[in-house]
Amino acid sequence: MNAPALLRLPRQRLALASALLATWLSGCVVAPAHRPVYAAEGRRPSPPVAEAPMYFYPERGQPDGQQDRDRYECYRWAAQQTSTDPGMTPVRQVRGPSPMPPVRDGADVVAGAVTGAALGAVVSSPRHAGENAVIGAIFGTVLGAIAQESRAQAIEQAQARQQQAAAATRVPSDNFRRAMSACMQGRGYRVS
Template sequence: MKQKIYWIFSVTTAMAICILVMGFDIALAQQSISSSLGVIPYPSKGQSPNQQNQDEGECYAWAKQQTGIDPVAVAGAPPPPSGPAVGGGERVRGAARGAVGGAAIGAIAGDTGAGAGIGAVAGTMAGGRQARQNRQSQAKQAQDAKAGMVRQFNRAFGACMEGKGYVVK
């Protein structure tokens, strides 16, 4: 009998914890549009929370239509490609330049082939470094472009919310 009561208590406790955790997750999932955008609207005309949610939805749609930007799509856009296939051109050009320079130095030293080989290796390494720098620059440009698009959307969203009687910061 004691074991059965303990089992029922354990199952009941486990279910209560699950319900509590699920409720917490649902509360987090119900974040308002403005807070997900990092915009803070104050209902200066006494708008209710339901009215504010409705206004935020309307302003989100309006800002998306006006700017052509959907912050959800911008945030989910894939990063620029990277990996061994990217930057192959820089490596090849570096190897060619290095081979030519190495051959010239090798001709002076009396071994054109060895000079060209050493120059090609050094040029490939320099080309790889250039490829990495190019990838980093492209990634930064893409990140800056995303941030600019989100700022533009947020300005439109804020303008709409201000038009509906909110103070936006």
Template sequence: MNATKLRAGCAIVIAVLALDAMAQSKPIAYPAKGQSPQKQQSDDGACYSWAKSNTGIDPATASAAPPPQGGPAVGGGERVGGAARGAAGGAVIGAIAGDAGKGAAIGATAGTMAGGARARQNKRAQESNAQAQSQNAMSTYYRAWAACMQGRGYTIQ
């Protein structure tokens, strides 16, 4: 079951990276009205500024945004919480078996490991959300840039 979840998580990460590469690539502008390379460069710069000011998105900073940080180490509070829950459960089971202290120690170890897994899963979800937000921002910016370039006589692909 864990191997299936791991494979599914890896597939999602690969799909997100592939979509990111497609979403981050700038559309191609063809000079449909015979614009010179200098005119195209000038129009591109003007449309960059226009799209940036109208969307509030700068592609230079949107694609380089750092991933969100979860805390000083992976597992912010999930490991501690898992250890506490595991120790409590282990103490109860250990008391039934005759050694509450040993049961609590085993439970705390298992709880710490479960908390670490939960922390890694939460971190992956945060990174995926940040990636999706970056993709949406770039898509919005490039739609505005394309509208500007089309208005100046370019065919956009």
């Protein structure tokens, strides 16, 4: 080999190593889009749970007209007390897509190890390629594990926030149901 060819060889290795490193690091920054697990397993997401209807049974032999009036007055009173009118809210609320379950299958760890080994071998001299490939694989494994765990924790946190939001949206409805039940029980009805 002549001298200019020898000078170009390390630059080519450096450029290749830089390109591989940039590609690998860009994979650590943006989470890849995973398919939802239920599609792979043949399961479908569960539909939103509708509230059970409330039934009122007269215990004092109230006539139909009295039952209708009691139901109307208790409904208006419960809506006023709780500032919630279930008759004015949508029957079915549209929910966003549920986050997928966290994946801890080791794919990111393996990808990190392979990428680290490749980078370690490419960046080093031919004499130390094997040693540096092992070192690169170790660092890649650690970085892959960190990326996988942080992604799984982010998914778990998103699920917890979604559950808290769902619980918060049920509170006004639950308050209305309690107020309506109390009013109807006070007027001589059994509530179920």
